[in-house]
Amino acid sequence: MLPKTASRSRPATTRPGKRADAVVRSDHAPRARAAGVTPELRLTIQMVFAARRWRSLLDDRLRPLGHSAARMEAMSTIAKAPPGSAQIEIAKRIGVEGATLTRMLDSLEADGLVERIPHPTDRRTKHIRLTDAGRTALGEILAITNAMRTRLLDGIGGRSIDEANDFLAMILERLDDGLHEPVGDSADASSN
Numbered sequence: 387m388l389p390k391t392a393s394r395s396r397p398a399t400t401r402p403g404k405r406a407d408a409v410v411r412s413d414h415a416p417r418a419r420a421a422g423v424t425p426e427l428r429l430t431i432q433m434v435f436a437a438r439r440w441r442s443l444l445d446d447r448l449r450p451l452g453h454s455a456a457r458m459e460a461m462s463t464i465a466k467a468p469p470g471s472a473q474i475e476i477a478k479r480i481g482v483e484g485a486t487l488t489r490m491l492d493s494l495e496a497d498g499l500v501e502r503i504p505h506p507t508d509r510r511t512k513h514i515r516l517t518d519a520g521r522t523a524l525g526e527i528l529a530i531t532n533a534m535r536t537r538l539l540d541g542i543g544g545r546s547i548d549e550a551n552d553f554l555a556m557i558l559e560r561l562d563d564g565l566h567e568p569v570g571d572s573a574d575a576s577s578n
Contacts (some may be wrong), residue, residue, distance in 0.1 A: 433557075440538075447530050452497075453523065458531065460490045461524045464500060464514050472511045473502070499523055 423431075444455045463479050464471070477487040491514065494500040499520035505511035516524065539547065 444531060444534065447534060448527060451523075451526060451530075453527055456490060457494065458524070458527045460487065460494065461499065461516060461520060461527070464516055465521070465524055467514075469515070470513045472505070473514055474511075476514055494520070 441455045444458070448454055448458065459480055460476070463476055467476060467479060473487060473491065474484055477484045480487065491500060491502065495502060497519075498517055500514055501517055502512040502514055505513060
């Protein structure tokens with residue numbers, strides 16, 4: 387369980403998406419340190435919160451169009467995949483299980499946004515591609531997303547964005563590698 391550092395009795399802000407009882411807020415950093423929240427823990431908490439809040443806000447903005455962040459992710463991945471990519475390849479690119487993508491594709495196909503094309507020699511394999519309607523919908527989704535991203539990053543310099551991208555790329559690489567402990571370091575890791 388994550389330590390709570392902000393008072394629950396504090397009045398909530400009026401801005402959507404802001405929580406008065408957030409676990410670790412920048413204005414509560416001294417209290418967070420006193421409560422045993424290390425800078426490393428604070429960083430990982432804030433990465434999780436930022437991703438959740440971005441996705442939630444994106445879902446709120448896409449819902450009136452009948453879309454979601456998950457649909458955008460699937461459609462974007464299909465659009466950027468090499469022609470003739472199989473469903474399992476799309477699932478791997480997104481980082482979801484095949485069954486999860488199957489449900490998403492069922493929905494997108496029912497809405498006429500994607501089509502599954504049978505593989506010429508393997509009946510079990512389906513190639514996935516966006517339809518014209520899917521490309522149009524993805525364009526509308528990306529217009530909303532790009533406008534949100536512009537507002538989110540307004541005033542943040544290119545160097546800061548490059549550094550953040552480099553840092554997050556390194557974190558993602560470590561996560562993709564499974565965070566295996568180096569041989570001989572297991573005792574050192576347990577003492578930290």
